[in-house]
Amino acid sequence: MLYYIKKYPVSLLIILTVIYLSFFKPPSTDLNDIPNIDKIAHLCMYLGLSGMLWLEFLRAHRRNDSPLWHAWVGAFVCPVLFSGIVELLQQYCTSYRGGDWWDFTANTAGALIASLTSYYVLRPWMRKRSDYK
Secondary structure: OHHHHHHOHHHHHHHHHHHHHHHOOOOOOHHHHOOOHHHHHHHHHHHHHHHHHHHHHHHHOOOOOOOHHHHHHHHHHHHHHHHHHHHHHHHHHOOOOOOOHHHHHHHHHHHHHHHHHHHHHHHHHHHHHHHOO
């Protein structure tokens, strides 16, 4: 456990923040009048979570000591499964939140955008940067 706290501190903090944001009762504001603002929030939460998992994985495994499929599982598959579990818990364990398939779709889209961006942009950039050192 200490290994993960050392290697992925920001990711763990973001996971705790996502859990908090998923289960607290939000106050009513004027932002509620904006259509689909919650879907944008879901997309951003999981884009940030998956993106940070990718960044910390690539930073922690610069020497290619871990296969890249570990990153795909840890930074894409796990956040998608996590978001599905959170949506189910919201539906069945809270009276003020409801699980929504569109929220799950926004979560998956955020993780997918972060994963594709990290794989095709961040990974080559970090590899190129480390070659010059």
